[in-house]
Amino acid sequence: MNYIDATDYKLEVGNIEKSSFSELLTSYENCKKVIIVDENTHQFCLSYLITTFSELSKAEVVMIPEGEENKQMEIVFSVWEALTEYDVSRSDLVINLGGGMVTDMGGFIASCFKRGLAFINIPTSLLGMVDASIGGKTGINLGHFKNQIGVFSNPQAVFIDIKFLSTLPEEEFMSGYAEMLKHGLISNKDLFETIVKQMEQPTKLDENLLLDIITVKNEIVKKDPLETGHRKLLNFGHTIGHVIEGHYMETINLSHGHSIALGMLMEAFISMNHSLLNEEMYNTIEKSIMLYFAFPKFSDEDIKSMISMLSNDKKNKHGKISCCLLSDIGECTYDNVVTEIIFTETFLHFKSLQVNLN
Template structure:
């Protein structure tokens, strides 16, 4: 069992059966009500293992949420709050969030608002939630089409990361997690990038050591800057262009979040190699690895114009300028780089050469 300890919580990575989970529940919540929040898929694929492994959960209430980002909304929170009230859940009780990033984001938000905050734990079940969403204390929900507009910083009591849950994760969801793992390597840890870039079988990502390295990057960064005033912004690498691509195609031909972020990282790497110390060879390495797993998305000139228009509305912008994190080398990055629409246009236009080979 590998443990990260921070002032507010611990993360344990390894088989949950060998973790402190059972003893923490027995020692701290023996007289509490326990609620487990799942979505439809983690209900079917992950819940039984948890319930049959831990006797201490035999009285737990299970709350089933509809799966998917479109359900990360206030209406669903209201239903859960009403149910919590009906079950007379109080300040000494516990919520366990068993699911991907939607369940950990929304379950954390639900717990931290209810009665001004009750204890919660995360058991992330998607690769993305294990290495990213469940770590760092951001909870929240979407407001209409705007992602993560409502939320609070709140820490779970414990996070248990057990790769056993990845056994049922669909292949495309592995890719979403892989994109964020590559990001962690690119912004902060060259050795991690070097390890991840040669993984052709994504099942290899479900390895405790690799998960640990990715979690360590996120945890190290958020500990230095929990409220995202400075260095935490490095985690936004690839997300300015990536979110714009994701948002633009949402109503047309949706692009998976990880895919959009991967192409966003590539575009932002192109901008970096043109203006920072990121070497041309490093850019071409990033280009090769990303395109191996995430084919270039077909973009016409009018698509690029609209994507750039969306980057101008990014919530990370400051003084009406497009604010990106740019790489200065593989494993090193710089926050608060203002980029121009022309630079994004040049990067995306450069990448359109790939439509010939890959579409």
């Protein structure tokens, strides 16, 4: 078992049966436990958890519909109503069993209900393990705008066990690898290269690599838990990635990681055009991303709509759009103001490269 020093919660990586999960459940012995799952984690992950941990035999289960388009307020209301029906009080416990959608939304649900219930994250997707379940960001989308409503709120604990990945579809692995690439691109060239190599065998994940990636995220968050500065680095690829994800949410429905991969490539392109990143490094990034992640066919209308969505980005200040830019693989800066004209030119450049995903 690997115990990682997180800000003020337990972060354990390894076999959950050997972790302190059972002990933690025992400390909630006389409390209600509610497990939040989506349709897939209900099918693939729930029975293992309940049959392995007898402390959960009486747990209530709340199932939400799967998919990013359901990370919305209506679903939050329905879960709050269920918690009310189950008479859940502030001393009770929520367990989020799922990918980033479940941990983001379940964390938000728990953090606001009766001014805050304790919650535990058990991520079941690769993206959840390397990113979403760690660091205390919880929230939901507002229409097409990603994560517009939310709070910083740490779980009691996060238990990361790769056995849950055995049922994860390969394309969801790739979504997780996109966020892993981001961790490499912003922090360490060798790590980036190791991830690129690992992507050749996506489902045969090396646990040591997983641990390294989790450590990168955890260390960044520890330095700046509320994202006043350094933590903004984790938003590399997200200024553009979030508008791509939001724009296509109800049509071709690109995964979070896929959208972020495209966002990273486009933000790397802007970095090169700002003479920050040299062409050779840009080409390396382009090659590794284009091999696995295709672009949708942007129409002029799509571009117009996405550019207008950029003005609502959470990172904007005084009406200016800012994003992270790379000066090398492993070196990134944040709070770079980029004009709408540059973003538009970038979308137009990638429009000419596209493979039709629609």
